Amino acid sequence: MLKKSLAVLCLCLAPVAAQAMPAVGDMVGTNPEEATAALAKAGCTVKEFEAEDGKIEAKCTDAENKLWEVYIDPKSGMVTNVKNED
Numbered sequence: 001m002l003k004k005s006l007a008v009l010c011l012c013l014a015p016v017a018a019q020a021m022p023a024v025g026d027m028v029g030t031n032p033e034e035a036t037a038a039l040a041k042a043g044c045t046v047k048e049f050e051a052e053d054g055k056i057e058a059k060c061t062d063a064e065n066k067l068w069e070v071y072i073d074p075k076s077g078m079v080t081n082v083k084n085e086d
Helices: 002-018 032-041
Strands: 045-052 055-061 067-072 079-084
Touching: 032 045, 032 055
Parallel strands: none
Antiparallel strands: 045 055, 055 067, 067 079
């Protein structure tokens, strides 16, 4: 019974994990190749990068095609802010 319950729980949580977005504090890297790969792994497909207010702004879309702006510290490669633009 316990194995069946765990299997059901895993199946229920799988869609939530698949739609995870980058979070503040995530390390994505300081160059476009690293950041693009890390953001894609987190469910965010990068469309372009821009410099904004001393940060790197990655414009990307999620699995539902919602537009997001992910701000990255250019020295540490850490996500500092995430905004939904829809």
